[in-house]
Amino acid sequence: MSDVEVRIASLHVHPVKSCAGIAVDEALVIETGLEFDRAWMLVDERGEFVSQRELPRMALIQPALRHLDMVLRAPGMLALHVALDTVEAPVRATVWDDTVKAYDMGDLAAQWFSDFLGRKLRLVRFDPEQRRLSSPRWTGAVEAENAFSDGFPVLVASTAGLAELNRRLAAAGHAPVTMQRFRPNLVLDGLDAHGEDHLDEIVFDAPEGRVRLKLVKPCARCPIPDVDPSTGERGHAVGDTLAGYRADARLDGAVTFGMNAVILEGVDVALRTGMAGQATVAFA
Numbered sequence: 168m169s170d171v172e173v174r175i176a177s178l179h180v181h182p183v184k185s186c187a188g189i190a191v192d193e194a195l196v197i198e199t200g201l202e203f204d205r206a207w208m209l210v211d212e213r214g215e216f217v218s219q220r221e222l223p224r225m226a227l228i229q230p231a232l233r234h235l236d237m238v239l240r241a242p243g244m245l246a247l248h249v250a251l252d253t254v255e256a257p258v259r260a261t262v263w264d265d266t267v268k269a270y271d272m273g274d275l276a277a278q279w280f281s282d283f284l285g286r287k288l289r290l291v292r293f294d295p296e297q298r299r300l301s302s303p304r305w306t307g308a309v310e311a312e313n314a315f316s317d318g319f320p321v322l323v324a325s326t327a328g329l330a331e332l333n334r335r336l337a338a339a340g341h342a343p344v345t346m347q348r349f350r351p352n353l354v355l356d357g358l359d360a361h362g363e364d365h366l367d368e369i370v371f372d373a374p375e376g377r378v379r380l381k382l383v384k385p386c387a388r389c390p391i392p393d394v395d396p397s398t399g400e401r402g403h404a405v406g407d408t409l410a411g412y413r414a415d416a417r418l419d420g421a422v423t424f425g426m427n428a429v430i431l432e433g434v435d436v437a438l439r440t441g442m443a444g445q446a447t448v449a450f451a
Contacts, residue, residue, distance in 0.1 A: 173357040173369060175442045176326050181350055182237055183290070184208040184262075184315045185218035186228040187396060188350060192440050196378055196433045198312045199293075200320035201352050203232060207249075207272070208260060208315040209280055209288045215261045216315070219391045222284050224399040239279070247279045249290070260291045262315050268294035301429060305384040311429035319427035322386055323363050324351040328424065331360035332408065341404040348392040348405060351425055353380075353438070358446075361413075363426045367449035371433075371442050378433030378444075385415045385423035392424070 181188040184205045195202040209217050209225070219225045231238045232251075239247040254270035261267075269291040271277075276290040293314040301311035301319050313320050324346065333343040346354055355363065364385065371378040392405045406422070415423040 169448050171357060171362075171446050171448055173355045173444050173446045175353060175371075175438060175440050175444070176356040177346070177354040178438060178440055179346075179350070179352055179354070180204045180232070182207055182230045182232060183228065183239070184216065185222075185225045185391075186230060186239075187226060188347060189230060189232060193437050194352075195435065195437050196430060198320075198430070198434055199299075199314040200316060200430070201438075203237075204352060205293075205313075205315040207237075207290055207292050208262065208269075209284075210260050210291055212287055213261075214259055214266075216263075217286075217288060219394050220389055222286065223394045223401055224284055226394050226396045227399045228280075228283065241283045244279065244283050247276060249276060254292050257294070258291060260315075262299075263317065265299050267299050268297040270294060301383075301427075305427070306429050309381065309383075309429050309431065319384065320430055321353060321380060321428040322349075322351045322425050323353045323355065323366075323369075323380070323382060323428050324349055324425035325355045325358040325361065325363050327356075327358050327360040327362065329354075332405070332424075335408050335412070336404060339404070339408060341408070344392075344405060345396070347396040348394070349388075349424055350391070353428075355444075355446075361424075364415075364423075365448050366426065367447040368431070369428075369444050369446045371438060371444040373433075373436050373438070373442065376433060376436040378436050378438060379431040380428040380433075381431050382426040382428045384427040385417055385421075386425040386427050387415075387418050387421040388413075388424050 237249045260269040272290040414420045
C-alpha cells in the first residue's frame with residue numbers, strides 16, 4: 168500500500184433524492200453521510216420512491232438550504248418553502264428493498280411536486296430514529312447508516328475521472344458534461360482518472376477532529392447520468408461512452424463511475440472545500 172495526497176475540489180449535498188444538488192463550501196459529517204443529503208424523498212401513492220429514472224424532470228427542481236428552511240424552485244412554479252424543524256404525520260416509505268420510518272411533509276409540498284411532475288406524489292423526510300444499513304457484503308463489520316441514498320452514505324468521484332469522460336465525449340463529437348450528472352458528495356483533486364477505484368481509506372484532519380472514509384464499492388450507473396440537468400431531457404452519449412471503457416469486473420461488468428464510501432470516524436466534523444487529505448492506495 169502507498170499514500171497519495173488528495174484535495175477536496177467540491178462538496179455536494181442532494182437534499183431531495185433525485186432532485187438537483189447543491190455545491191457547498193462546508194458540510195457536516197453525520198451518521199448517514201453529509202448533513203441533509205438525501206434527507207427528503209418523493210414517493211408515489213404506494214409510498215415507493217420515485218427518481219429521475221422515470222421522472223427526468225426532477226433534475227430541474229433546485230433546492231437551496233437556508234438557516235430555517237429549504238427553498239425549492241422549479242421552472243414555472245412559485246417557490247416552495249419547507250421548514251427544517253417541522254414534520255407532519257409519521258409514515259412508511261420504501262427505497263429500493265428497504266421500507267423505513269419517515270415523516271410526511273404535508274399537503275402543500277405534495278401538491279407542489281405533483282403539479283410540477285404531473286403525477287400524484289408526496290414529499291417525505293427520513294426519520295432519524297430509523298437505522299438503515301448498507302449491505303454488509305461490502306461494508307464487512309462496519310455498520311454504515313444511510314438516509315434515502317441508494318445504499319451507501321458517501322459517494323466519492325474525481326475531477327480526473329470527469330476529465331477523462333469529457334475527453335472521450337469530445338473525441339466522439341459530443342458536448343462535455345458536468346459532475347452534476349453523477350451526483351457525488353465528495354469530488355477529489357490529486358488522482359489519476361478514476362483513481363478513486365483503487366483507494367482504501369481517505370483521512371481528512373479538520374480543526375475539530377478527523378474524518379476517515381473507507382471506499383467499499385464501485386458505483387454502478389443507471390440511466391440518470393444521461394439526463395441533462397439543465398433541461399431534464401434524456402440522451403444516451405454518456406452511457407454509451409462509459410460503456411466503452413468503464414465495465415467493472417468487481418460488479419460483473421456493470422458500468423461504474425465513482426466509489427461508494429462509509430464513515431469510519433468523524434461524525435460531527437465538518438469537511439470543507441480545499442481541504443487536503445491522505446488517501447491509502449490498495450493494490451489488489
